[in-house]
Amino acid sequence: MSGTKLYKNIVNIGGVLIVGLLLAIFITLFLNSYPSIREYKFNFFTSKIWDPVFEKFGALPFIIGTLLTSFISLVISIPFSLSVSLFVSEYYENAFFSRIFETLIDLLAGIPSVIYGLWGFFYVTPIVRNIQIKFLLPPTGVSILTASLVLSIMIIPYASSIAKEVIKLVPNDLKEAGYSLGASQYEVIRKVIFPYAKSGIFAGILLSLGRALGETMAVTMVIGNSIQLPKNIFQPGNTIASIIANEFTEAVGELHLSSLIELGLILFLITLIINLIANLIIKKYTFFEI
């Protein structure tokens, strides 16, 4: 019987480990960003001056940059991810090419983000530069818009993978009731499927938002890395993740490093909340499924 006891004890280590790890990560981030929190307090969020030389650190340009890139990429990606999920779960549910199509979309999620950055740098940047030239703007190529475009492609599989599952869960009798009332497929999708699946679709969008907020490499390579507050989306900018990637190894002063770690802490907390909400919604669905 002592073997079983030993087994239980060893297994419990696994549980303690994950709790300890997460707590340690949070405490480490908090302690190391404390100098910056103490120095700048709430001004950290509202000041737009980021100056390592004079040790003035305000994160507004990067918070704005993160919100802009995430928001624009979400707006671009939603029609695509909804189309992908309707394609595989409603229009061609059992067709063999739907399986191939799904595999290809999954591949999109498997491409490393640095390769998206490489592709974005050599493919999307020239396209954006042409647009900038047309509108008589400085032809930087790299900009908030470029980063948003690359991001929007990267997050499509995250939203569509959840949305296609919940669309499949819509009961057939509901759909058939719609058809028997004379509704067209479009009306059934709009009036039956979307209302039924909306919180699942929302959870998928939240997951892709979490991904977009934390994405580093692809964004860093095409956003232009400017520490100025961007005036429009055609200008270079920075996100929270990309400023950390750019300046972390070069940060000499204690406050500089601490400010960057505070940005990391902010990113950690925001993604934590978003993922928690998304998980709660998804759990509710699996509950219904059983």
Add this chain to the structure above:
Amino acid sequence: MKILKDRLFKFMVIFLALLTLFPLFSIIFMIFKNGISVINLEFFTSLPKPPGETGGGVLNAIIGTLLLIFFASLIAIPFGLLTGIFLYEYRDKKIGEILTTFVDITQGIPSIVIGIISYLWIVKKMGHFSLISGSFALSLIFLPIIAKSTKETLKMIPSYIIEASLALGISYSRTILKVVLPSSIGGILSGILLGISRISGETAPLLFTAFGNPFLNLNILKPVSSLPHLIFIYTLSPYDNWRKHAWGCALILIIIVSFISFLNKLFLKKWKIKF
């Protein structure tokens, strides 16, 4: 009118869905087109040349990536399995549910934050960048993937198998070790491979841990180069030769990642749980 709307919507859905594939094909096409031209024996067997010179290879990055993955697996696999078995044992209890959420949260931590953590815990203490700090960062990304796939796989083992073993007088711990774990080996391996394909392309956590190294390094206490990191550096460099090499690195990376997914599918098929 109604039919027109219906047709129009269907057409739009199909159009947008197929358009989503365009970036995928474009990425793969460009990697092969630009990557093939730089791949030759020298690319695999020699070290990078200084900027401006032509030729040279990425041997240091290939070896570096393999070493980083190896040591990350060494750290993540035992602890990930342990956590996964814990989640399985407590799956019907409140604590199991809470800890599953903890694992989900850990999986959702942005990779750049993981890099900061590894920097503060290891690089800062050691005083310099190192292979092991990079591996540690990757293992933090790896661990939750293994834990979750282990739990999901173990859950699929039917309870009558466990009961049959217990009825034969075999202790619970031996039942788990000799009956449940061996029969779920396929799913566990597949989780491990999934994790490896995920971490092999990670760059952000390596920026301030493994850092990069123009020379071949086998010492775990010294900085090391890796394929994704080299892609990042080379893409943003102004040198034509380096930019070409970025595509070559991308091609090797894509081949490694697809090879691992292929193995994954193979294992899943071979050791599928069926009772």
